[in-house]
Amino acid sequence: MSASLLDQAPAKVAPARFRPLDLLPHAVLVLGVLLLGFPLYMVFIGATWDAGTIARGNLPLTPGPLLLDNLAHAWTGTGGERVMHTPVRVMMWNSLVMALAIAVGKIAISIISAYAIAFFRFPLRMVFFWMIFITLMLPVEVRIVPTYEVVAGFGMVDSYAGLTIPLIASATATLLFRQFFLTVPDELVEAAKIDGAGPLRFFLDVLLPLSRTNIAALFVILFIYGWNQYLWPLLVTSSGDMDTVVIGVTKMIGTGEAATDWNIIMAATLLALLPPVAVVALMQRWLVKGLVDSEK
Amino acid sequence: MATVELRQVTKRYGAVEAIRGIDVAARDGEFLVLLGPSGCGKSTLLRMVAGLESITGGEIAIGGRRVDGLEPKDRDIAMVFQNYALYPHMSVFDNMAYGLKIRGLPKAEIRARVTRTAEMLELAPYLDRRPSQLSGGQRQRVAMGRAVVREPAAFLFDEPLSNLDAKLRTQMRLEIKRLQARLGVTSLYVTHDQVEAMTLADRILVMNQGVAEQIGAPLEIYSRPASLFVAGFIGSPPMNILDARIADDGRGLLLGGGGRIALPGPLAAEAGQPVKLGIRPEHLKPTAGPGGLSLTVELSEALGAETVLYGRLDGGQPAQLRMAGMPAHRPGDVLPVTADPSDLHLFDPRTGRRRPDTEQPGWAERRISAVS
Amino acid sequence: MQRRAIFKGRLLPYLLLAPQVAVTVLFFLWPAGRALWQSVHLQDPFGLYSEFVWFENFQAVLSDPNYLGTVQVSVLFSAAVAGLSLSVALLLAALADTKIRGAGLYKSLLIWPYALAPAIAAVLFLFVFNPEIGLLGRAMNGMGLGWDYRLNGGQALLMVVLAASAKQISYNFIFFLAGLQAIPRSVLEAASIDGAGPVRRFFTITFPLLSPTTFFLLVVNVVYAFFETFGTIHALTRGGPGKSTETLIYRVYQDGVVSNDLGGSSAQSVILMVIVIALTAIQFRFIERKVHYA
Numbered sequence: 001m002s003a004s005l006l007d008q009a010p011a012k013v014a015p016a017r018f019r020p021l022d023l024l025p026h027a028v029l030v031l032g033v034l035l036l037g038f039p040l041y042m043v044f045i046g047a048t049w050d051a052g053t054i055a056r057g058n059l060p061l062t063p064g065p066l067l068l069d070n071l072a073h074a075w076t077g078t079g080g081e082r083v084m085h086t087p088v089r090v091m092m093w094n095s096l097v098m099a100l101a102i103a104v105g106k107i108a109i110s111i112i113s114a115y116a117i118a119f120f121r122f123p124l125r126m127v128f129f130w131m132i133f134i135t136l137m138l139p140v141e142v143r144i145v146p147t148y149e150v151v152a153g154f155g156m157v158d159s160y161a162g163l164t165i166p167l168i169a170s171a172t173a174t175l176l177f178r179q180f181f182l183t184v185p186d187e188l189v190e191a192a193k194i195d196g197a198g199p200l201r202f203f204l205d206v207l208l209p210l211s212r213t214n215i216a217a218l219f220v221i222l223f224i225y226g227w228n229q230y231l232w233p234l235l236v237t238s239s240g241d242m243d244t245v246v247i248g249v250t251k252m253i254g255t256g257e258a259a260t261d262w263n264i265i266m267a268a269t270l271l272a273l274l275p276p277v278a279v280v281a282l283m284q285r286w287l288v289k290g291l292v293d294s295e296k
Numbered sequence: 297m298a299t300v301e302l303r304q305v306t307k308r309y310g311a312v313e314a315i316r317g318i319d320v321a322a323r324d325g326e327f328l329v330l331l332g333p334s335g336c337g338k339s340t341l342l343r344m345v346a347g348l349e350s351i352t353g354g355e356i357a358i359g360g361r362r363v364d365g366l367e368p369k370d371r372d373i374a375m376v377f378q379n380y381a382l383y384p385h386m387s388v389f390d391n392m393a394y395g396l397k398i399r400g401l402p403k404a405e406i407r408a409r410v411t412r413t414a415e416m417l418e419l420a421p422y423l424d425r426r427p428s429q430l431s432g433g434q435r436q437r438v439a440m441g442r443a444v445v446r447e448p449a450a451f452l453f454d455e456p457l458s459n460l461d462a463k464l465r466t467q468m469r470l471e472i473k474r475l476q477a478r479l480g481v482t483s484l485y486v487t488h489d490q491v492e493a494m495t496l497a498d499r500i501l502v503m504n505q506g507v508a509e510q511i512g513a514p515l516e517i518y519s520r521p522a523s524l525f526v527a528g529f530i531g532s533p534p535m536n537i538l539d540a541r542i543a544d545d546g547r548g549l550l551l552g553g554g555g556r557i558a559l560p561g562p563l564a565a566e567a568g569q570p571v572k573l574g575i576r577p578e579h580l581k582p583t584a585g586p587g588g589l590s591l592t593v594e595l596s597e598a599l600g601a602e603t604v605l606y607g608r609l610d611g612g613q614p615a616q617l618r619m620a621g622m623p624a625h626r627p628g629d630v631l632p633v634t635a636d637p638s639d640l641h642l643f644d645p646r647t648g649r650r651r652p653d654t655e656q657p658g659w660a661e662r663r664i665s666a667v668s
Numbered sequence: 669m670q671r672r673a674i675f676k677g678r679l680l681p682y683l684l685l686a687p688q689v690a691v692t693v694l695f696f697l698w699p700a701g702r703a704l705w706q707s708v709h710l711q712d713p714f715g716l717y718s719e720f721v722w723f724e725n726f727q728a729v730l731s732d733p734n735y736l737g738t739v740q741v742s743v744l745f746s747a748a749v750a751g752l753s754l755s756v757a758l759l760l761a762a763l764a765d766t767k768i769r770g771a772g773l774y775k776s777l778l779i780w781p782y783a784l785a786p787a788i789a790a791v792l793f794l795f796v797f798n799p800e801i802g803l804l805g806r807a808m809n810g811m812g813l814g815w816d817y818r819l820n821g822g823q824a825l826l827m828v829v830l831a832a833s834a835k836q837i838s839y840n841f842i843f844f845l846a847g848l849q850a851i852p853r854s855v856l857e858a859a860s861i862d863g864a865g866p867v868r869r870f871f872t873i874t875f876p877l878l879s880p881t882t883f884f885l886l887v888v889n890v891v892y893a894f895f896e897t898f899g900t901i902h903a904l905t906r907g908g909p910g911k912s913t914e915t916l917i918y919r920v921y922q923d924g925v926v927s928n929d930l931g932g933s934s935a936q937s938v939i940l941m942v943i944v945i946a947l948t949a950i951q952f953r954f955i956e957r958k959v960h961y962a
Contacts, residue, residue, distance in 0.1 A: 032759075057800060061803075113688040122678070132692060142920070169688055169695065182671060190343075193367070194375050195395035197394075198675070230899030231902075231921065266795065269791050269792070273783070276785070288842050
């Protein structure tokens, strides 16, 4: 009896033996990574071959030699006459303007309105708070037609202003900033008051620097939100020069005929993917923080 | 350098009166401690001096200038907060310089003042660090540095040591005392810790439920508590508060169960009246012969230098006795005890105030002449 | 919840609020009000004439069998997207949370699809599943499966579900991982001392403790599937074949923008607003327990 106990004891202390079951989590995770990554890889492959290879359905699983050519054609709009209306260069610029304007604009107007609501007491404060709050319940998609009519009434169709300003009010960002502001210790505000800081100085010298990580996190989320917009730009822009790259790529595909310059479309898709994926990859930490904070 | 005067200051939140008419004047250079349990209004009072809370009534003057309508920045005060309230994104230097920058001091002067203050507080090696890179004691010193560098008319401290561990607290207490003595700046210091109050204060203002119970020098408050509240709040272990009745002959107090203790002077006119009797644990002494009281020991705490006995007096009232050394008393022992008549504190059981006739030696005679 | 320390200011707070309030009133409240107004009026396409018609537009919409079919498609679509993306994300997060080597790398490799625009996700899937040029599309036809999502409604719905789920898998993964990491190790250690194996631990300890996150994500995923997948559907199937992938949002666009039926599309907008308000209310009733809005 005692002997068998002694025999068992070292087995638990000794370095774990290799167990096939330990590989299961890796196997499932690798499978998940591959499944999500496979379509992206195929787009990349598609962007490295010529249109004929793709149209014949002969696309191999390995990259071809034409990546730079295809990217250049898409970028300048010189190749693939069957699909290109606007060079991707122009569309990328439109997307960048839209994404930056929405991200920066939303952060700017949200942070100051959250500041007013959290740090001041004034008549109608809660009315304004609820007014902002209910915009949470009115996403642009559900009131798309009347919003278009209002924007058209201001003559803002086919302009950057029309593309961005209606999307710039955001209850989410305001609530997030307000939530953060409520965690700033009262003593810090009082210390600043005793140091002689007024409301604007406190905002610029103390609150804004303290909000850096929240701003970074929101920036990632909102940049991607802006870059990925679809229904609103589809509606509010009609000239090809105002197309965003997301709209442009889907316009190129049209109804998905085989006889399309798929290589150029895939190159354009790669270009359309690059900025948001880069932002996510480089700012992963802020993205995770920003998303998780929005749950609270 | 200035006086800080409060005249009939009140604060009301709706129907609740948080501060009920406080009158106190801190002299120039004085260290005045506001002491009391949590919720007594001491922090509110300090914040009203700082201008962080409005006052409902009364006046506040600093250096003879009325300030109660002014913004905090215009009151010429500096404050040290319980959680330090350092700007987390600024270096130690910038934390200390911020108030000076806002006041528009020339850069060279800011640098000189911050450097000088940092040296005084031994913060010079840390000027480039962020608060998060400092220890608790260092943060505390930065918070003080931020106040010192401003060279204000008065320092306001809001429980500045309560976030430190016991050892560091003792050390920082000494540093604050030394610093204040060296700079000679009038200071108002809020705490709930009586040891801090006793060691730091020139005078203590004991507060309870928005009222000033007593203002006085630490030892004066200890030896002559003005009310039952002060008597119970100051001193550790706390003063024994006993129900007693004036004996028929007016020369002693009866504690029930046959216990009797002598008064320093006769109170014949009030024979039979109830009083609250206070005796500090160190004033309750074992005697060789019959002392008039006896204590049945229930528990003995030997601390080395002293021993505290917990027990019951005649009539069953609980009492504590503190004696030097390590006497070998065991639970169940019955000790004859007594107290010097001059060490007795008598309080009016209805008002809780110290009886005016106990204010000074020879009190009983005055009392008698007043009655007759 | 309120701050104690505040600033004084008469005009300043209003100035700070002005930009957001202006945008909100002009582009949120006014359009929403217009939608309400139009939903109870009958207008000619040129806006020259309008007549108050009570709830006729709603009656027309709700008694239209096509609209009810759209409701059905939307519910099926949302349930599939939420179910698929939640379960896959939970599986991956639970595995990535175990102490395995390279957890950080897996995390990075699973997060990138968050950057996918719904329409671009559609392009990715289209390129792989296109029956003529797509690698998998051709392979399936090679096996005689008769794959063509452009003709087969069920296949089309499967395609949009897959394309719409990719991004949500990443999103849910991020939340599940954060939720898992917030579970105190000691609770799981206590369970394993009590003799629970890894699988049992997951279902009796981890999953119940994760339920707030799961519930939050469920609502968010349903909202996403209802309102943010227009791009996927527009790029992939345009609601077809027939109406097999026409969701409520696609229908609003179709009726309001393409067919210019203002009354009908406004009535639909109002119905959608009611749905969002209901979903948001559910979410906030639940979140209320954690956060109190003053």
